[in-house]
Amino acid sequence: MSSERNWAGNLVYGAARLVHPESLEEAREAIVSSERVRMLGTRHSFNDIADTDGALIALDRMPRAIEISAARDSVRVSSALRYGDIAPALEAAGLALPNLASLPHISVAGAVATGTHGSGDRIGSLATAVRALTLLTASGETRELRRGDPRFDGAVVSLGALGAVIELTLDVEPTYAVAQHVYEAPRWDAILADLDTVTGAGTSVSIFSTWQRTDAADQLWIKQRQRDDRADERAAVVALLGALPAAGKRHPILGADPQACSEQGGVPGPWFERLPHFRLAFTPSAGLELQSAYLVPRRDAVAAIEAVRGLASRIAPLLLVNEIRTVRADDLWLSSSYGADAVALHFTWRPDEPAVRALLPEIEAALPDSTRPHWGKISTLDAGEVRARYPRWGDFAALAASFDPERRFVNRRLEMLGL
Incomplete structure (x- = not known):
C-alpha cells in the first residue's frame, strides 16, 4: 500500500492493505478479521487520523442508498456517499440539507466524524444534521444510535473510534x-x-x-x-x-x-x-x-x-x-x-x-x-492541550472503550490523544 496517498498527497498511508467491500457481509468480514482497522472516506484529511498499520476499509463500493422518509423530514444515506451525490437527489424531491461545506466532494461519514462544517451564525456543523447512525463494531455487531439515546451526542463526531459508520440519517427541509x-x-x-x-x-x-x-x-x-x-x-x-x-x-x-x-x-x-464555494465537477x-x-x-x-x-x-x-x-x-x-x-x-x-x-x-x-x-487538519498543538479543551473527553474515552474494548479502531493518532 506504499503508493496510496491522501487527497493532498502529503501523507502516504501505512496500512498493510486497502479493502473495498461490496456488501455489509464483506465489510463485517474485513473488520472482524483485522487486528487493526480504520475507515477511509474521500481522503480529505490532511493528517493521519484515518491511517492504520492494519487494514484500511473504504465503503465506496457498497450499495448506494438515498431513502427519503415518508414524513419527508429526513433522508437515510450510505455513509461513503459524497454530499455532491446526495444533493441532486434531494433537490429532485423538492428537499434540501440545512447546510453544506465549502466543497461537495467529501463523504458524509468522514465529514461528520471530524466535525466538518459550513458557515452560518444560525447553522450548526454538518454533524448537527445527523438524527441517526448505524455502526458496524469490531465484533461484527450492527448498532443504531438515534437522537435521544444518552450515547448519541458522543457517537456522532467520533473520530472513527467506535466502529465503521455504514449509514446515517440526516435532517432535511423544503428546498430553497x-x-x-x-x-x-x-x-x-x-x-x-x-x-x-x-x-x-x-x-x-x-x-x-x-x-x-x-x-x-x-x-x-x-x-x-x-x-x-x-x-x-x-x-x-x-x-x-x-x-x-x-x-x-x-x-x-x-x-x-x-x-x-x-x-x-x-x-x-x-x-x-x-452554499459550497466549489463545483463538484472541478x-x-x-x-x-x-x-x-x-x-x-x-x-x-x-x-x-x-x-x-x-x-x-x-x-x-x-x-x-x-x-x-x-x-x-x-x-x-x-x-x-x-x-x-x-x-x-x-x-x-x-x-x-x-x-x-x-x-x-x-x-x-x-x-x-x-x-x-x-x-x-494539520496542527502541532500538544495532545494533552487538545483533550483539555473538550469537557466531555473522559466520557468519550469511556464510550469508545465500550464500543471497541479490543481497541481495533485505535490508531497512532488516537493513542497520542489518549484513547
Missing part, C-alpha cells in the same frame, strides 16, 4: 434558493469593530485574506437564502466596511481560475449550487495544498483574528488563503463548536509541510487557549 454576493477589500478595523454584524449579514458569510496587507481583507462572500434576503441590511454592512462589489467572478485564492467556483453575482440558484481550492483550521468561541474571535493579523508577515509567505466563518453551538461531545458558537479560522497553505509545521506553534501560541484544532 441561495444567491451569492462577492465584495472586495473590506476594512479589517471595521470588521473587528462589529464582527457579529458582519457575520450576520447573510445566511453564510466568509472573509478571505492572504494577509499580504493588514488594513483590509481580500474578499467578503455573502450567501443568502432568497426567502430571507435583506438587501438593504447587506448593503449597509458592505458600505460600513468600505467594500466594493467584485467586478467579475472570483476564486477565494487571488489569481486562481474562478471557473471551479459556484455562481456569484447575486444570481439565485439551488442551495447545493451556491478540483476544489488549489488542488495541491495543505490545510489547518482552528475554531474559537465567538467571545474570543476578535482576539484570535487580531493574533493572526499580528503574525501576518510570518504567515503570508506560506499562505494561499485564510478563510474566517462561523458555526452555531451544539451538544456533540467532540464537536469543535461544542457548548459555544464558534468562529473558524481556516488556513490553506502552500504545499511545504516542514515550513508549515515550523510556523504552526507560533500561531497556536498566539491564539486564545480556548482554541480547538480541526480533527482532520
